[in-house]
Amino acid sequence: MNTTTDGHTLLRRAIALAAEARESGNPPFGSLLAAPDGTVLAEERNTTLTDRDITAHPELKLARWAARELDAATAATTTMYTSCEPCTMCEAVIRQAGLRRVVFALSGEQLLDIRPGSGRPPVPQDGPVLPAEARAVVEGYYR
Numbered sequence: 832m833n834t835t836t837d838g839h840t841l842l843r844r845a846i847a848l849a850a851e852a853r854e855s856g857n858p859p860f861g862s863l864l865a866a867p868d869g870t871v872l873a874e875e876r877n878t879t880l881t882d883r884d885i886t887a888h889p890e891l892k893l894a895r896w897a898a899r900e901l902d903a904a905t906a907a908t909t910t911m912y913t914s915c916e917p918c919t920m921c922e923a924v925i926r927q928a929g930l931r932r933v934v935f936a937l938s939g940e941q942l943l944d945i946r947p948g949s950g951r952p953p954v955p956q957d958g959p960v961l962p963a964e965a966r967a968v969v970e971g972y973y974r
Contacts, residue, residue, distance in 0.1 A: 837869045838912070838934055840869075841863060841865055841869065841871070841910075841912040841934075842912050842914075842934060842935075842936045844861075844863055844871070844874070844912070845861045845862050845863055845912045845913050845914045845936065846861065846914045846936055847861065848861020848862065848863065848874055848875070848876045848889065848914065849861035849876070849877070849914035849915075851876050852876035852877040852878070852889070855876070855878075855881060856880055856881060857876065857877045857878055857879060857880045857881055858877045858879060858880070859877070859914070860876070860877040860888065860889055860890075860913070860914050860915055861874070861875070861876050861877070861889055861913070861914045862874070862875050862889035862890050862893050862911055862912065862913035862914065863875070863893070863911070863912050863913075864893045864896070864897060864909050864910070864911050864912075864930070865909060865910050865911075865912060866908065866909060867908050867909075867910075872897075872901075872909065873893055873896050873897075873900075875889035875890075875892040875893050875896075876889055877889050878892075886920070888917075888918065888920070888921050889913065890911060890913055890917040890918075890921035890922075890924075890925060890933075891920065891921045891924050893911060894911075894921065894924040894925045894927070894928040894930060895924065895928070897909065897928045897929075897930060898927070898928040898929075903929050906928055906929045906930055906931075907929050907930070907931050908931055909930050909931055909932075910930075910931060910932040910933070910934060911925065911930055911932070911933045911934070912933075912934050912935075913933060913934070913935045913936070914935070914936050914937060915935055915936065915937045915938075915939070915942055916933075916935040916937065916938045916939040916942070917933060917935070918939070
């Protein structure tokens with residue numbers, strides 16, 4: 832697939848989906864999942880406000896869709912086109928879904944130039960605490 836021609840068309844569609852999200856009162860983010868030949872398999876818009884779901888990012892919704900609806904071999908051939916670089920939450924789910932590639936229009940750093948930070952302080956984390964007990968539950972599961 833030619834990223835400079837077909838990829839631009841797909842990225843423009845992701846940007847249009849972001850505009851639709853904004854028009855619906857949601858943050859302006861949109862994404863789509865494409866097959867190797869450029870066929871659009873699924874599209875999503877950010878719906879965090881209208882769904883009252885802080886995880887309703889389009890990238891996460893598409894990755895969940897792919898994990899549920901596609902076999903692993905097919906998922907591994909797909910490319911996600913998205914209006915903005917996926918956040919760390921979405922990136923983790925994309926990786927878990929086994930998608931092949933992500934192409935984004937706006938980087939996370941560029942987004943921060945437009946929208947500085949979340950305004951929320953980091954959540955303190957402590958650990959590991961009781962690692963041996965937790966390990967006993969997990970041990971052997973991934974074999």
